[in-house]
Amino acid sequence: MTTNEKIQCLIIGSGPAGYTAAIYASRANLSPVLYQGMEPGGQLTTTNEVENFPGFPEGITGPELMDKMQKQAERFGADIRFGRVTATDFSASPYRVTIDNEKVIEAQSIIIATGATAKYLGLPDEQKYAGSGVSACATCDGFFYRNRPVAVVGGGDTACEEALYLANIASKVYMIVRKPFLRASKIMQERVLQHPKIEVLFEHETLGLTGEKVVEGADLVKRRGQTDEEKVHIAIDGFFLAIGHKPNSEVFKPWIETDENGYIKTIPGTPRTNVEGVFAAGDVADPHYRQAVSAAGSGCQAAIEAERYLVDKK
Numbered sequence: 018m019t020t021n022e023k024i025q026c027l028i029i030g031s032g033p034a035g036y037t038a039a040i041y042a043s044r045a046n047l048s049p050v051l052y053q054g055m056e057p058g059g060q061l062t063t064t065n066e067v068e069n070f071p072g073f074p075e076g077i078t079g080p081e082l083m084d085k086m087q088k089q090a091e092r093f094g095a096d097i098r099f100g101r102v103t104a105t106d107f108s109a110s111p112y113r114v115t116i117d118n119e120k121v122i123e124a125q126s127i128i129i130a131t132g133a134t135a136k137y138l139g140l141p142d143e144q145k146y147a148g149s150g151v152s153a154c155a156t157c158d159g160f161f162y163r164n165r166p167v168a169v170v171g172g173g174d175t176a177c178e179e180a181l182y183l184a185n186i187a188s189k190v191y192m193i194v195r196k197p198f199l200r201a202s203k204i205m206q207e208r209v210l211q212h213p214k215i216e217v218l219f220e221h222e223t224l225g226l227t228g229e230k231v232v233e234g235a236d237l238v239k240r241r242g243q244t245d246e247e248k249v250h251i252a253i254d255g256f257f258l259a260i261g262h263k264p265n266s267e268v269f270k271p272w273i274e275t276d277e278n279g280y281i282k283t284i285p286g287t288p289r290t291n292v293e294g295v296f297a298a299g300d301v302a303d304p305h306y307r308q309a310v311s312a313a314g315s316g317c318q319a320a321i322e323a324e325r326y327l328v329d330k331k
């Protein structure tokens with residue numbers, strides 16, 4: 018283990034929550050250090066057009082928005098580093114956080130903004146065809162399916178967004194939806210249902226994928242368990258998951274309370290966790306809103322709370 022580094026404020030994560038916390042913490046002279054994690058910029062870097070972030074009336078791409086946030090944090094002196102938290106010890110202040118299994122940081126205050134990661138169905142075929150037709154990011158991999166048929170699993174806003182994005186590239190997009198309705202917002206539902214290239218397969222579940230070396234099709238079941246249950250096969254080259262996310266809270270769990278789905282519990286209306294001086298912001302603590310703008314808002318709150326905590330401590 019390398020020598021300990023002692024800092025006032027450690028920010029973990031580089032989505033809108035982490036970068037906003039870094040902007041506020043650096044402007045409050047906390048000299049924050051931010052570790053970006055495995056996916057610098059977070060989930061928004063895998064999004065195409067962001068149309069609902071205030072201040073960008075024409076929309077802005079996810080990567081561009083995150084790049085701007087990073088630059089804004091750097092402008093005020095935030096120390097932004099590449100690295101992943103591999104262990105934590107919050108038994109006493111200053112709290113100890115290990116980076117990449119080698120470096121230990123001792124921090125007076127911590128802002129956890131590690132976000133959430135895409136979920137998979139849990140089918141063995143998802144691993145078998147990983148990188149060979151299975152993806153959880155249409156904007157990253159959609160390009161490979163030009164004029165070819167694909168499927169998107171899920172019926173939420175993410176699934177609709179991915180389906181619409183893919184419909185501009187692929188020859189046909191199936192949406193595999195387990196319920197008889199879409200959960201997405203009305204506007205997204207309308208766009209999907211009216212799109213000539215998108216076919217929504219309601220009440221369908223995926224049993225497995227087929228194909229020699231790469232995905233060539235999917236075996237589905239319609240109305241599983243009902244008297245009219247039916248097996249369905251679709252020919253597809255790409256299989257995209259869009260069924261929600263898992264909060265990245267595992268490494269903090271020995272110390273930080275989470276709910277049954279792993280979302281960090283905060284004192285309602287605040288970013289405070291059960292450990293004094295440790296705050297949580299963004300999707301890792303938000304099962305409800307999960308928006309870039311709400312994540313940014315909670316990152317701001319966390320930095321203000323950290324600043325007040327450090328002042329009170331002195």
Ligand code: NDP
Binds near residue numbers: 171176196259260
């Ligand atoms: P959601 O949790 O909203 O939707 C997940 C979808 O996947 C649901 O249709 C769900 O089905 C389905 N699903 C979950 N597990 C399985 C499974 N094992 N098998 C089959 N289907 C499954 O997640 P999203 O990622 O879509 O959205 C998360 C949040 O982010 C939401 O609040 C959403 O509004 C927001 N969002 C907003 C956007 C925007 O405003 N531009 C863009 C993207 C997301 P079921 O309904 O049956 O549970």
